[in-house]
Amino acid sequence: MVHEWALAEAIILYIENQGVKRGRKLVVKTGALQSIDEEVLEFALRELIKERGLEISEIEIIEEEPLLKCRTCGYEWRVDPSSMSQDVRESIHFLPESIYAYYRCPRCGSIDFEIVRGRGISEIRVEDRD
Amino acid sequence: MKTVIEDPRVLKAIKNLESPRSVYLVVSSKGGVGKTTISTLLSIASSLEGHSTGLLDLDFVNPSTHIILGLDPRVIKYIEEKGVKPYRVFDNLYYFTIVSYTMDNPIALRGGEASNALWEVLAIIRWNGVENLYIDTPPGIGDEHLDILYRLRRRVKPIIVATPSKLARRAIDRLVDILRETGYEEILFIENMGSGVLRPYAEERRLLYLGFIPYLSRLEESIGSIEKLLNEEVFSYVKAIYKNLRSLIR
Numbered sequence: 001m002v003h004e005w006a007l008a009e010a011i012i013l014y015i016e017n018q019g020v021k022r023g024r025k026l027v028v029k030t031g032a033l034q035s036i037d038e039e040v041l042e043f044a045l046r047e048l049i050k051e052r053g054l055e056i057s058e059i060e061i062i063e064e065e066p067l068l069k070c071r072t073c074g075y076e077w078r079v080d081p082s083s084m085s086q087d088v089r090e091s092i093h094f095l096p097e098s099i100y101a102y103y104r105c106p107r108c109g110s111i112d113f114e115i116v117r118g119r120g121i122s123e124i125r126v127e128d129r130d
Numbered sequence: 131m132k133t134v135i136e137d138p139r140v141l142k143a144i145k146n147l148e149s150p151r152s153v154y155l156v157v158s159s160k161g162g163v164g165k166t167t168i169s170t171l172l173s174i175a176s177s178l179e180g181h182s183t184g185l186l187d188l189d190f191v192n193p194s195t196h197i198i199l200g201l202d203p204r205v206i207k208y209i210e211e212k213g214v215k216p217y218r219v220f221d222n223l224y225y226f227t228i229v230s231y232t233m234d235n236p237i238a239l240r241g242g243e244a245s246n247a248l249w250e251v252l253a254i255i256r257w258n259g260v261e262n263l264y265i266d267t268p269p270g271i272g273d274e275h276l277d278i279l280y281r282l283r284r285r286v287k288p289i290i291v292a293t294p295s296k297l298a299r300r301a302i303d304r305l306v307d308i309l310r311e312t313g314y315e316e317i318l319f320i321e322n323m324g325s326g327v328l329r330p331y332a333e334e335r336r337l338l339y340l341g342f343i344p345y346l347s348r349l350e351e352s353i354g355s356i357e358k359l360l361n362e363e364v365f366s367y368v369k370a371i372y373k374n375l376r377s378l379i380r
Contacts (some may be wrong), residue, residue, distance in 0.1 A: 006214070013138060100235065112240075
């Protein structure tokens with residue numbers, strides 16, 4: 001699972017696009033549905049920070065637990081990617097919307113549900129120096 | 131700095147699509163006009179001319195390019211290398227479809243979800259080394275189209291596929307209007323299941339007419355086999371269209 005590199009590049013492009021060149025800490029909130037390998041993501045971020053000449057010393061990755069909500073009956077439920085089969089987990093890792101091919105509302109059976117949170121990268125923040 | 135995220139994937143998508151020399155967005159105002167068949171055959175024609183070519187199926191709800199290519203979703207595997215490298219169909223034809231993740235199970239995506247899937251795919255798939263990229267899209271104009279048309283304006287060239295049906299004419303007009311209003315001056319046009327009757331229309335609307343393909347009843351029998359498709363009459367028409375495309379787009 002090394003598409004973390006592509007996500008890291010997107011994060012760095014985003015920071016640069018915001019005009020940020022330095023800061024104390026980079027905080028990234030990821031969604032657990034994507035089963036991001038935090039070590040790989042952090043490694044890629046550090047490499048890219050160095051390569052692009054940015055000055056950011058700390059990296060914090062926060063994982064957000066997924067929450068799904070049925071649009072038909074309103075039921076909310078959580079899913080644990082670690083309990084998924086390898087194939088399904090890997091598909092959702094690359095493309096979280098793949099979940100619609102494998103899941104339905106556990107209460108009413110509807111396929112019309114939404115990912116309320118925990119889908120993918122939901123926040124990128126560079127905290128200033130103290 | 132504290133910012134609620136816009137979407138970092140858009141920036142990465144733009145970067146990924148800087149790699150191919152030409153990126154064609156194949157669109158239609160209505161379904162059933164042969165857009166998917168034409169996207170697929172154009173990508174094959176381009177690759178057989180010796181150009182490294184990509185085919186990207188962005189019809190998430192009804193992906194079907196793999197059916198034309200005769201590929202079982204289970205054999206379509208991608209290489210992970212600083213992102214995802216598309217599947218090599220043959221020699222220099224590279225391919226990405228969502229079915230390798232969904233295993234062709236039905237998925238119903240609302241607009242926002244389709245947009246999310248779109249940006250995720252465009253951000254992670256690397257088209258390095260690909261010269262011509264053909265993007266097959268769902269019929270009509272939905273969120274995925276608008277996302278691409280607005281955000282990737284400088285990178286994509288739209289190709290409209292249309293049939294000469296009178297019912298479709300007004301729908302083509304609307305599609306052309308939307309493209310013009312979005313800022314596209316150069317719009318390519320292919321007439322399918324016709325005889326050239328849409329050429330005056332295309333000229334009147336300042337569209338770059340690439341040619342026509344007549345209705346060919348035998349085509350259906352060759353869907354699913356690249357080898358058979360190459361021997362079909364349709365492919366000679368597609369090759370002529372491809373030639374026109376190359377001469378118009380430098």
